Amino acid sequence: MQKKWLKWLLLTVMLIVGISINGNGVHADDSLQKVKDKGVLTVATSPDYPPFEFQVNQHGHSKDVGMDIELSKQIARDLGVKLQIKNMDFNSLLVAIQTGKADMAIGGINPSPERKQNADFSQIYYYGGESFLINKADTEKLKNQSALKGLKVGTQTGSMQQSLAKKNLKGTKVVTMDKNTDLILALKTHKVDAVGVETPVAQAYVQNDPDLKMLKANYHLNKQDTGSAVALPKGATTLQTAVNQSIDKAKAQHLIPQYLKTAGKYMKVNTADTSMMHYWKYFFNGLKYTLLISVCAVAGGIILGILLVLMRLSNFKWLSWPAVSYVEVVRGTPMMVQVLLVYFGLGVLVNIPALPAGMIAVTLNSAAYVSEIIRGGINSVAKGQKEAAKSLGLSKTDALRFIVLPQAFKNIWPALGNEFISVIKESSIVSIIGVTDLVYELNVVRADTYRGVAPIVVVMAIYFIITFTLTRLLNYMERRMKHD
Known part of the structure; x- marks a missing residue:
């Protein structure tokens, strides 16, 4: 009697799985159509990463700006929908698209093999390289990447910089924090000796903080894994195709450099008056x-x-x-x-x-x-x-x-x-x-x-x-x- 019951249970489970598989095979991906039906493209980002994404003070109100925000606007225009930005911690960006909180995530995200297991990615839209931020007073002591051996290097939790530092900086202690702003504060208070960031981010900080200096990283990088891409839900192939078409358009019209220039103008506005x-x-x-x-x-x-x-x-x-x-x-x-x-x-x-x-x-x-x-x-x-x-x-x-x-x-x-x-x-x-x-x-x-x-x-x-x-x-x- 028990074996008969188990047999029927097994058959029921197999039938349900079979229907699910068949259903997935029959119904085409509708991720793009869902966005168009809503009339809104919801994008998750972490606005603490200039010049990629940050906020500017306009008449007392915050506004999301940066290269990634400009690209998101372009994608929304090409889709014929409105853009909605959802701000959250960097660690939560991929979770947001997995749980349906956002249609895509953008934020200088590198499509590493580990991340590709949980999300799909667009083509690379920007590659800026890797650098370290150091205190200007340590310039003579830290002339190259090798000088970081035995010291503390800070990276953002869950970032590509964290993986690269652990893999390439042997004998160096890697310290992780959730916010880049916390890392910079740790650097300036000598809690860490250097901070690993993408080169455009390092350049932004050096231009706006005279106490910081940039040090080029000598990593052996795979551009396909370390460039910036748009993260999308698994299986969202139609939306992925549409996003790639927008990126192709931006590249063909040389819009990415223009987005960076726009971000630079906003950064100058922010630093014109930094009083509380x-x-x-x-x-x-x-x-x-x-x-x-x-x-x-x-x-x-x-x-x-x-x-x-x-x-x-x-x-x-x-x-x-x-x-x-x-x-x-x-x-x-x-x-x-x-x-x-x-x-x-x-x-x-x-x-x-x-x-x-x-x-x-x-x-x-x-x-x-x-x-x-x-x-x-x-x-x-x-x-x-x-x-x-x-x-x-x-x-x-x-x-x-x-x-x-x-x-x-x-x-x-x-x-x-x-x-x-x-x-x-x-x-x-x-x-x-x-x-x-x-x-x-x-x-x-x-x-x-x-x-x-x-x-x-x-x-x-x-x-x-x-x-x-x-x-x-x-x-x-x-x-x-x-x-x-």
């Missing part, structure tokens, strides 16, 4: 989103936290066990992973924009901690209070509502206040998916102005003012509660 006051609207915009996310997360966290506590205190295991499991999973995993899971993981089923996804992730995270705070508050209420409520004829629900919870909230107010303050600071993690909070705007200003420390000081001051003011307000309310 010039970028006050950036910081104000980031502050608005930080406070919005924090308030929504705390409010939603309290509501969901109370629900989780009620489930956990229930006599029904089918309610208590899910609540316990949820709290343990959330508390046992980093918030960054949770943010990525909500944005990209759930994005496979539902296309959630970055801001709502960030709010949901922070809310779900806060709810787990709030539920434990509330549970501790309930347990802190004297057992005699519950017995007195019972003797008065109050039901368990009424006793919890009118007797236990009011006292519990009074006891846990300081802990809830600390959770609110923690959410304000920890919500900065949503910047990895392109939410324009304070940390996101911090990185934009650093990339635009080539100033590493000043924007950090400004954002630190803003966070301190928020948390200091909130702490004083919470302390005042706590004293009022004790007085009452």
